[in-house]
Amino acid sequence: MEERTAGTSPGGGGRTGRNLPAAIAVGLGLGALVLGTVYSIKELFLPVVTAAVGVGALELIKAYATRGIRVPAVPVLAGLATMQAAAYWGGPQWLLAAFAIFAFVLLIWRMFSAGTDGYVRDASASVFTLFYPAMLSAFVALLLKEGDGDHRVIIFIAVTVASDIGGYIAGVLFGRHQLTVISPKKTWEGLAGSVVACTAVGAWLVTWLLGGQIWQGALIGALAAVLATVGDLIESMIKRDLGIKDLGSILPGHGGLMDRLDSLVTTLVPVWLLMTLFFG
Incomplete structure (x- = not known):
């Protein structure tokens, strides 16, 4: 999520440049929605x-199409669902196997769906989409499958959201x-x-929910802050390369889903790696 440091918005965002109430x-x-699913029947998440x-x-996929890049939606979405299930009920090895299988499916799919022109371009974009965001998102299933997986997922989401909120407020006030x-x-x-x-959020939640040490939570939080910023920049690079401003507008005041997921x-x-090392 980009920081807004100046300008006004017709949606009522003032200096923030976004519709803040929305x-x-x-x-x-x-x-x-997250709390209701994670802390009831966690598989619903x-x-x-x-x-x-x-x-x-x-x-x-829609954004790629504006530049003539063809990525088939059906195998990407099928791979996404399969990798989520493989990670939760099988573990990391099954997740990797599912990714490899659907990467080959995408290569073969493109082989028979169009001619040779643009094969490398389309196949590369297809496998990239299978990896980002589909395969990366399946690691949430690896967090969730642990006995205290509900707490781990909440900590992961909370520190990432804290990065957005902390950066947004500091950017607006002091940027x-x-x-x-x-x-x-x-x-x-x-x-x-x-x-x-x-x-701060990492240190608090890790000690409260997982019984960990303050330094463990602080390290998880600090790493999340840096990588969340990297994620924002990766999406910005994608949009700049494709020559578009936004990937979507499904969420009022936020933009598209990828603006939240990046x-x-x-x-x-x-x-996930740090929590596995710290808490098994």
Whole structure:
């Protein structure tokens, strides 16, 4: 999510450049959905993730099409659902196997769906989409499958959201120094706000929910802040390369699903790895 440091919005965002009431309402609704599924029957969270990432993948596929890049939606979505199930009921090995199988399916699919012109371009974009966001998102199933998986998922989401909120507030209030030309509205002050917010939330939740050490939670949070920012920049690079401003508009005040998922999918694997190392 880009920081907004100046300008006005017709949607009522003022300096923020976004419809803040709508963004808050959508955020609260999504939060309620996550908490309601994770802390009731946690397997219900898997179709929620699959649906959200599926929409995000479709947004990417539609964006590719504006540049004549053909990515078949059916095998990508089938691979997404299969990898979620493989990760939850099989583990990392089954997740890797499912990814490899559907990568070959995509290569073969493209072979027989069009001519040789553009094969490398289309096949590369197809496998890329199967990896980002589909395969990366399946690591949430690896978090969820643990005995305390509900807590692990909440911590992962909370530190990533804290990065967005901390960076947004610090960027709006103090942002003066541009972080990178890739995303001109990101600032060093915003990044500092993300790190502070993530570190605090990580330290708090890891000690409270998992009984871990403060330094463990702080490390998870700090890493999440950096990687969430990287995720935002990756999406910005994709949009710049495709020559589009937004990937979608399904969420009022937020944009498309990929605008919410970009930082989550890049944060997920390292957070899963640290939690596995710390808590088994």
